[in-house]
Amino acid sequence: MKHDADVVVAGGGPVGLMLACELALADVSVVVLERLTEVDTTIKAGAINTPSAEAFYRRGMLPGLAEVQRGAIEKFSSFLRQRQAAGATALKRPPKFAGHFAGIMLRGDLLDESDPDFDAAGPAGDVGLVPQEALERLLVARAAELGVDLRRGVHLTGLDAGEDGVTAHTSDGSLRAGWLVGCDGGRSTVRRLAGFPFPGTAPEITGHQAIVEMTGADALGAGWNWTDTGTYAHGPMPGRILTVEFDGPPADREAPVTAEELQTSLRHVSGVPDVTITKVHSATRFTDNARQVPDYRAGRVLLAGDAAHVHSPFGGQGLNLGIGDALNLGWKLAATVRGRAPEGLLDTYTAERHPIGAWVLEWTRAQVALMRPEPHARALRGVIAELAGSVDATTFFAKKISGVWQRYDLPGTHPLTSRSAPDLELSDGSRLADQLHGGQALLLDLVDDPELRKRALGYGDRVRLVTAACPRRPGLAGLLVRPDGCTAWAADVADVPADARDAAPAPLDELDAALRRWFGAPGTGTLEDAAAA
Template sequence: MGLMLACELALADVSVVVLERLTEVDTKIKAGAINFPSAEAFQRRGMLPALGAAQRDAFERFGAFLRQRQAAGATGVRQPPRFAGHFAGIMLRGDLLDESDPDFEGLGPASEVGLVPQEALERLLGARAAELGVELRRGVTLTGFDADEDGVRVHTSHGSLRTGWLAGCDGGRSTVRRLAGFPFPGTDPEITGHQALVELTGADALGAGWNWTKTGTYAHGPMPGRILTVEFDGPPADREAPVTAEELQTALRKVSGVADVTVDKVLSATRFTDHARQVPDYRSGRVLLAGDAAHVHSPFGGQGLNLGLGDAMNLGWKLAATVRGWAPEGLLDTYTAERHPLGAWVLEWTRAQVALMRPESHARALRGVIAELTGTTAATTFFAKKISGVGQRYDLPGDHPLTGRSAPDLELADGTRLADHLHGGQGLLLDLAGDAGVRGRAAGYEDRIRVLPSRCPGRPELAALLVRPDGCTAWAADSPGGPGTPDELDAALRRWFGSPATAAV
């Protein structure tokens, strides 16, 4: 999250320093995929080709797992139906998805990218940050800070520095959150989970994919040596202790019932729980939180990484506008107003999955009902929309159905797409009706908004769009007679981009 936020700030010519406790990229196995809003964010910054390459690598490892299982003589090994996500380990079949649903309209190339591991993302963002001139200080630990009305003095293991703002993107056990005194209400953990890449003996006896037993839940694959276990007998005694082969083997044997499966070597491993907590406000004066520092939950459904990336995209341009002095009153407060509801939803979404995975009769019965439902087009489409994030929307003023939603990736008459015109991190006023009056209303915003006259043959009803730097539609207008008036455009310009430079002069 820190690197994503740093890149957004650097795009706006804001000087930023990233402090990273680790000396190298973390290679522990973590999130394995991104959702549509995350892929879309990378596309809007020109990084979609790099994501595609990372996904091809992941698909090659998936293919290797299937070939490994087949070579070992495992039965029932076949290429699964097109994957559309999972809920509590219940797979959603892509062939049941209703792709005519309006929320899937106009998604563009970003919809083809999803299987990108967290480690690959960090390497891509690290390279991007370096290109933008971000200063990354590795091996540096934050030890304290003193905040006042004018800025923050940050104390580290390598000295102190003065900064205007401090953004805590330091994970679920955030030092910034603790030292700043943010409340962190929520629910306590009831599970111990492990995820690991290991070398196994006796793996042929394990079921591929997600499996439920009388003692817990486990998953095997889709990469060679990847295992996940969930035990429902309380949280781990020591979250900080290294994860050993013996610990993983004990957990795997317990939940799988396979007594002779052996963990010969640990390549990468993490331990997790299902505590679910969220700060009420993501800002306290000059200190802000993003990602797991602001909200923690179990990893089920793969929402954590994506939620953090969304936080960074939402906060980045607003903080940059504040630093550069053109932010309208209250702009930074909209960060919490827009992102907190999404975080609260994710906490509930993951709590529901934990309840469904419990190894007791009532949960098993309910899981059977949900599994039967997900065999239908309607339920698969519902769950897939939630998991993929295609239906996310902020509550913004305006009656147009696009307002508050991610801007559709329109294919324009010149062959470019809308996302191609957001690479620089500015806003975009797209005139699709040749209306000089609409374009003229952006006078004085040249340093914040790119004005683009064009045509969109595929959406003839659209007359104009105002898109924020994070890709959210701030205002939209249809052809004469539809929603979206010039006065509403003026209000949206001032609400999100402040006063025009000419008016300030």
């Protein structure tokens, strides 16, 4: 049966757009359905982590992110100036921010930046303050450049999935596609219609986040604050507030968030009776509902982002988790659509991403437990805060929050295998990230080794071959980097001795195995084909 598109993506937020862009890079036709007619301006995530920044860097989007970050820093400076003008003369710019755990601030001056996990991201490691709305706008523009068919004001109403494809019924008619991916949020229609189980823990808190205009805010503490009735945060942007109450979930999660509701919550949690909210610019309500589907795939229907897992926003993991899902799934689904995927490739999506999602759920549950306004949690919070004042603990928490700890369970013995590829500076003036802009895999020959390059024969349509030196890593012989930036194979010079090349040494055998595992059997082609890819 003829398809209207190779893939239909339900949900045009950052996750759905990122996935659509990855598919489009691989010449897969994709239609994105988004119920909203404009970019969602509701206040949500305020930052991205290192893996997300690396992902955008590897697709040439870092300059746009850096520009957004400059604006976010200026808003933070404006908040400090407002506080000082209101009489907070002792307020000082805090030390370099390294994240927070349950509202406990981590000081960047206590971070051990010599830790090797912080040494690989290159310029992407300097970008993080990117609000979700701004990121979505950048992705909308990129999707348009890549020819993605984004249909706004259209939502999914039903689906029929079979062995050879999926029919997506929408408010604007029906579409036939090979695959359907639900990137449609925590209350996913795709998840419900496809019958995915969604086990987890029920919500116990009510949280609000908003950008407002208010009077009487001078009495509010800046940053995170704990009281006998809950937790609240003020800043780091002008008018930004967050409240958390621990007496159960909201009565109506779907009801509009009003100024009265925000004001009541803020007064209750802060104990400041005169703070008055005069205008609401953006507001959202959240809980600590924590659930995850056991398998991200059911036949030709897949889930990514909040459609596959939900949790509280503490620690800022949600947006980043979804971007990681999209990056992991995109190239695997594209290879499957184009008939180039080795057996079982698409199944590695759940195998690799589910454990990271499960960790995030536990990470957020721990923070909720630590924030509770009761004596035992308060005592434990004091212990964690004291620990966080040390270099080792700050580095531990920062590695977790930043995402640089993330690894996939891949075969191979080299320390770089299974982790995000380091952003190597190459002798031709480029960096490794520059070589990944097109969304292809990369085989990097760093020692001008004909035997290593020979392994790329037949993969020119799937793997880009680059030969260049890396003066700052003279001991590294080569890397195989998947399209998502994960190192699938690496070897040092000592592991590929010149006098043993004719015997096909073990590291090059491992390279052969990695190429077949991720990109299938070699086809016909020349080294020139691979170098030109």
